[in-house]
Amino acid sequence: MPSIMDAFAELRDPRCRQCRYPLDEILFTALCAVLCGVEDWETMVLWGRTQLAWLRKHLPYENGIPCEDTFRRVFSGLSPVAFERCFIEWVACLCPSLAGQHVAIDGKTVRGNASNGRNALHLVSAWCSGNGLSLGQIATAGKSNEITAIPQLLKALDLTGATVTIDAMGTQHAIAQAIIDAGADYVLMVKDNQPTLAESLRDWFESVQSGGLDRPYWEHTTHDKGHGRIETRVCRVSDDVQWLSEMGQHWAGIQRIAMIERTRQIGECISVEHAWYISSRPVKAIEMSRLVRAHWGIENQLHWVLDVFWGEDAHQTRDKAAARNLASVRKITLNLARMEQQRRSKKVSLKNIRNLAAWDTDVRESILGLA
Template sequence: MSTVELAVTQELTGNIVHYFDQLKDPRSNINRLHLLGDVIVIAICGVLANADGPSAIAEWARLNADGLQKHLALPHGIPKKDTYRRVLSLLKPNDFQACFVQWIESLEGLSDEQKEGYRKQIAIDGKALRRSHDKKNGLGALFIVSAWASDQGISLGQVATEEKSNEITAIPKLLNEINIDEAIITIDAAGCQKNIAQQIVSGNADYVLALKGNQPKLYEVVQKFFLDHLEDDFARCPVSRYEETEKGHGRQEQRIYYQATVPVDFDVGHKWAGLKTIGTAIRMYEQDGIHHSDVRYYISSLRRKGELFATTVRGHWAIENTLHWSLDMTYREDESRVRNRIFANNLSWLRRITLSLIKKHPGKQSNVMKRRMAGWNIDYLMQILTGKTT
């Protein structure tokens, strides 16, 4: 074994498996042949290498047995498919996720200079696993609410619910499970709730919440404020303005952001914890000779600073563009037919965490190609897994 290969082996067995040491094994002691850490690491590797379920994970592991035996204990050889299914159907999702987050955060390694003045942005949004429904047993599609570190491209946690309407109750649970201290939390209109704003402020964090018709009085007041002041270009009140233009995909897009301090006579504002500013994002673009535009409104506990507001609003869109879209395009998540809810939740988490690893890898290949290459070459897979290139 070469020096480089030995170093990677020590990184895997000494570091990654270590993060699962305190994870309680949910299996019966009777006939338990395989170590929990080995099973989890193989599951991670299999999903990273294009496997989409226990059968595919087991087959990938069988074909790569020689390589895996260099990195893992495997006292009874390579586990069969039922072992992966059993483990992923029994592990408590919250505990499972917590181990991964500690591991992923250990790979980040921000320098002291980078940490100075840095504030993590956490985007929270939901996504349905469209083919996970089970009409025979009265189950709709499983809905996953995710926390995504927008600037780092890292999954921080998720909560599974049976219906999209339960997103409002899932968000507070998710906020309780992740570290939000000093972060900026962005949530779409479904999460624009007084109790959620209070929870974020109480957790020593700030929020930027999108406004829509689910808060009709607040929406009406904020919309009226900006329509009124846009008529005279904010001659009657101070405002922070930030503008950007972007070209690509055959169109030119212009975005203008306005952020204003909450007016003294803002009657509905006192009901929202920490509310300091309101904002709007105006997007205009032309495509196929047709002019399009849309306007969105926000409330925030951030002080007035136009560029930060613009960056935060734009950063929230990353959960759609870099997480949800990638899950569908790279992992074909919408095609998953897993019915067991715990299994589906844990498998969904494996997709998100391996996507985080893929995005952190410095290679210029697409996410799809990186997964293929990980399946073709175990040394390349280890590079992605450990965050180290050779």
């Protein structure tokens, strides 16, 4: 594993050259503190001062640990774009090829960042379901701005050979083209933000199921039972896509159309939902069903984990740049913790990986690649 501090060696210090507290020491303290469960500036300072002897094994710390205002000013002054670029390059060293991997892209609002009528920071993230790693992030002004942010994130990643899934917000001609241009495939959800396409897919599948249209398709059914709920998912996929271009629906590289029907029963209450997809990947129903389900892992294994175990939504950093840089630090430490968890065959929870990093310096050094 490449040294995490080497990955950020090119970051420019936003302060003047004569500084009592070098940038690498501030970054190293913040990274280690967050890995060990710290969630705010004040606790970061306390953690650093109690761990100063250990920290000095790796960097000089001639003037000790700075106050919380120094941490706040440095993280506010650091370029988030440069920080995110370093993060993406570091992850690319950990995962040099995404060929054959599934990459989910989705947005999340950092709610604690909102103040005085200003919108909270909104981040679009890429996540690899195969290894559970966060691949990178980019900030937007809000959820509606994801359309312009997603192509920037796609451009920053080497997606050659990957399959990219995005919810309906990302179902745009330019985004589909960008994924194809990157040498990847897409699976895109279709909703009413593409009304003509959504209605066409709905009518096509209804006609096929009713027998009014004779077209072949693949079908795969799964059943789940738990927590007092029974859920049945039926995935239908067809390679009959020529009629879309005849209607003026030109989507780059499109190979498949799909529908997923979810029937959920809780007691006597039964509900049915439908979702439609387009795909450039020539898959059959069983793989399409797997990709669609895997997409929501970004919610459960990235966004939810960041909120519940890393306290992201509760962190009330008002400055946008500082909040964005801290979000990168949290994702870095989540990646480190997840890799350690995988080395332990997932026998230890992410929460306890952080506890071990806090309690045992040998474990901490192993996680950071310092051992």
